[in-house]
Amino acid sequence: TEQKKLKSSNGTSPKCLTTSNSYRNEYYNMNHKYRGKAIIFNHEFFEIDLNPRPGTGKDCENLEKCLKELGFSVDVLSNPKYAEIMNHVKKIASMNHSKNDCLLIVVLTHGMNGKLFAKDTDYRPEKLWGPFTEENCPTLAGKPKLFVFQACQGEDYDDGITLTKHSETDGWFEPDRNPTHPDFLVAKSSVPGYYSWRNSSRGTWFISSLCEELYYSGKTTDILTLLTFVCQKVALNFESSTLEDVSNEKKQVPCISSMLTRRLVFNEKPESSQDMNSLV
Numbered sequence: 001t002e003q004k005k006l007k008s009s010n011g012t013s014p015k016c017l018t019t020s021n022s023y024r025n026e027y028y029n030m031n032h033k034y035r036g037k038a039i040i041f042n043h044e045f046f047e048i049d050l051n052p053r054p055g056t057g058k059d060c061e062n063l064e065k066c067l068k069e070l071g072f073s074v075d076v077l078s079n080p081k082y083a084e085i086m087n088h089v090k091k092i093a094s095m096n097h098s099k100n101d102c103l104l105i106v107v108l109t110h111g112m113n114g115k116l117f118a119k120d121t122d123y124r125p126e127k128l129w130g131p132f133t134e135e136n137c138p139t140l141a142g143k144p145k146l147f148v149f150q151a152c153q154g155e156d157y158d159d160g161i162t163l164t165k166h167s168e169t170d171g172w173f174e175p176d177r178n179p180t181h182p183d184f185l186v187a188k189s190s191v192p193g194y195y196s197w198r199n200s201s202r203g204t205w206f207i208s209s210l211c212e213e214l215y216y217s218g219k220t221t222d223i224l225t226l227l228t229f230v231c232q233k234v235a236l237n238f239e240s241s242t243l244e245d246v247s248n249e250k251k252q253v254p255c256i257s258s259m260l261t262r263r264l265v266f267n268e269k270p271e272s273s274q275d276m277n278s279l280v
Contacts, residue, residue, distance in 0.1 A: 027222075028144055028262045029101070035071035035269050036100035036143075037092055040064060041085055042078050043109035047120045056108045058203035059150065062211040063106060070218050071269030072104060082118035086127065093131035097139040102264070103132060104146045108207070111151030125149065125186075133181050142183060144264050146223070150189045150204050185264075186257040187227055206254050209233035214266075222263040227256050 042060040044053045060076060067074050077088060089105075097103070105128055107116055115122040125147070134141040189206035202208060209230045217226060231254050 026263055028260075028264050030265065030267050030269075032101045033099040034073065034101065035266070036073070036097065036102045036104070037095070038067045038072035038074045038104040038106070039088065039092060040067075040074065040076045040106045041080055041108065041118075042076060043080075043107075043117065043119065045079050045119070046110070046117065047081075048117070050110050050117060053108070053110065054200040055203045056150075059108055059207040059211075062203065063207060066211050066214045066218070067104065070214065070266045079119045081120045082123055085118055085123075089128060089131055093137045095139075097137065097143070100140075100143070102144040102146065103140055104148070105129075106148040106150070108150045108204075111149070116149065116151055129184060129186075144183055144185065144223075144260060146185045146187070148187045148210070150207050182259055182261050184259040185223065187230075188255045188257075190254060205234050206230070218266050219268055220265065222265050224256070224258060224260070224263075227254070230254060231256070 040060055040063055042056055044056045046052070060078075064074050064076055075088070077084065080088070092103070107125075107128070110117045112122070115124055117123075129145065129147055131137060132140055132145050187210075189204065199205075210227075212233070213221075213226050213230050217229075234254055
C-alpha cells in the first residue's frame with residue numbers, strides 16, 4: 001500500500017506538519033529597524049611563515065563600501081590575532097540582535113587543510129559560526145547568518161579577461177565541516193581542492209565579483225541567485241596569467257553551501273539602519 005511505501009528504514013512513517021502554510025513564508029523578514037552587523041577580518045600580514053596578501057586592502061575597501069550601502073553596520077579588523085578574532089565574535093554573539101535583519105562575517109586570509117589563518121595561528125571556520133547557533137545566540141534564531149571566506153581550498157589548479165600581471169593564490173583551504181543548523185549560508189571562493197586567485201592591485205576574483213553583484217543587484221535580487229551570477233563571473237571572466245606554466249591560464253569557481261530556509265533580499269534600508277554601536 002501507499003502507506004507501506006512511505007515507511008522509512010526504521011519502520012516509522014514521515015509526519016506532515018499542518019502549520020499555517022509555513023512554506024508560503026517565501027522571504028526572510030528584512031524590515032527590522034537595523035540591517036545588522038557585518039564583520040570583516042582582513043589579513044594582509046602574518047607573524048607566521050606565510051606570504052603577505054597584497055590586494056586584500058582593495059577587497060576590504062570595496063566590501064566595506066558596498067555593505068554600508070546595503071545598510072550594514074560594518075566592523076573591520078585588520079591583521080587580527082586569533083584571540084582578537086574570537087573576542088570580537090563572542091562580543092557580537094552576546095549582543096541583542098532582536099532589531100537586526102541578519103549577520104554577515106567575511107574572512108580574507110590564507111587557508112590550508114580545512115583551516116583559516118589568523119595573524120599568529122590557524123583555526124577552524126566552525127569557531128566563527130558556532131557562537132551564532134540558535135542555542136548560543138537566540139536573538140538571531142530564524143534570521144540569516146552569512147559567512148564569506150576568501151581563502152584557498154586546496155593545492156590543485158583548475159585548467160579551465162586574462163589578468164596580465166601579479167596573479168597570486170591564497171594558500172590551501174578545504175573546510176571539512178559546514179554548519180548543520182538552518183538559516184546559515186557559507187560562500188567560499190573556490191571549490192574543495194583548488195587554489196583561489198588574487199591580483200595584487202585589483203584584489204581577488206571572488207570578492208571583486210561579489211562586490212560588483214552586490215552594487216548592481218544586491219537590493220533587488222535574492223542572495224542565491226546573486227551568488228550564482230558571482231560564480232558565473234569568476235568562472236567565465238577570469239584566467240590566471242603567471243610566468244610559470246604550471247599556474248598559467250588557470251580558472252576558478254566559487255562554492256556555495258546554503259542552509260537558508262527562505263529567500264533573502266537586501267531590500268532598501270533607511271540610512272539610520274547603520275546607527276549601531278561599533279565594537280571596534
